[in-house]
Amino acid sequence: MNIRKPTDYTTLFTALDAAVAAQLPQMEMYCEIGRLVSGRVEKGAAVAASEYLQAAYPAAEGFSPRNVRRMRDFWQLYSGTPELLGEALHLNRTQNVVIMEAELPAEERRWYIRQATARNLSKAELLRMIEDSAYLESVLDEKVDVWYNDDNDEISERTQ
Numbered sequence: 001m002n003i004r005k006p007t008d009y010t011t012l013f014t015a016l017d018a019a020v021a022a023q024l025p026q027m028e029m030y031c032e033i034g035r036l037v038s039g040r041v042e043k044g045a046a047v048a049a050s051e052y053l054q055a056a057y058p059a060a061e062g063f064s065p066r067n068v069r070r071m072r073d074f075w076q077l078y079s080g081t082p083e084l085l086g087e088a089l090h091l092n093r094t095q096n097v098v099i100m101e102a103e104l105p106a107e108e109r110r111w112y113i114r115q116a117t118a119r120n121l122s123k124a125e126l127l128r129m130i131e132d133s134a135y136l137e138s139v140l141d142e143k144v145d146v147w148y149n150d151d152n153d154e155i156s157e158r159t160q
C-alpha cells in the first residue's frame with residue numbers, strides 16, 4: 001500500500017507560483033521548475049508539484065507528473081555544466097527529451113544539441129541521427145592535421 005507521508009510543500013508551491021508568474025520562456029521555466037523540485041528530498045515532490053501546478057493553472061499544459069519528473073531530470077543532467085545548459089535551453093522541450101532519453105555521454109549530448117540548433121532538426125530527424133550514431137561518423141570524418149618535424153621524419157623513415 002502506497003501512502004503519502006504528510007509533507008509541507010508550501011515553500012515549493014510559493015516558488016512554483018513565482019516561476020510561473022515570471023513568464024519565462026518555456027524551457028527556462030521548465031528548468032526553474034526542475035531546479036525547485038530537485039531541491040526537495042522527498043520522493044513525491046515531483047508528483048506534488050505536478051498536482052499543484054495542474055490545479056493552480058488548469059489552462060496551462062505540460063505539468064503532468066511525467067513531465068515534471070523530466071524537468072527535474074533536465075535540471076539534474078545539466079546543472080553541473082552551465083554552458084551546456086545554456087545551449088540546451090535553445091532547443092525545444094521535445095528535442096531535449098529526445099536527447100535526455102538517449103542517455104548519451106556529455107560530449108555526444110553537446111554535439112547533438114549543437115546539430116539540432118544549427119540544423120533546426122525535427123524530433124524524427126534528431127531520433128534518426130541518434131539511432132544512426134551520426135556523432136560517431138562525424139568523429140571519424142574529422143580530418144587530423146599531421147605536422148611534420150624532424151622527429152616525425154625519423155619515425156616515418158623507420159616505418160617505410
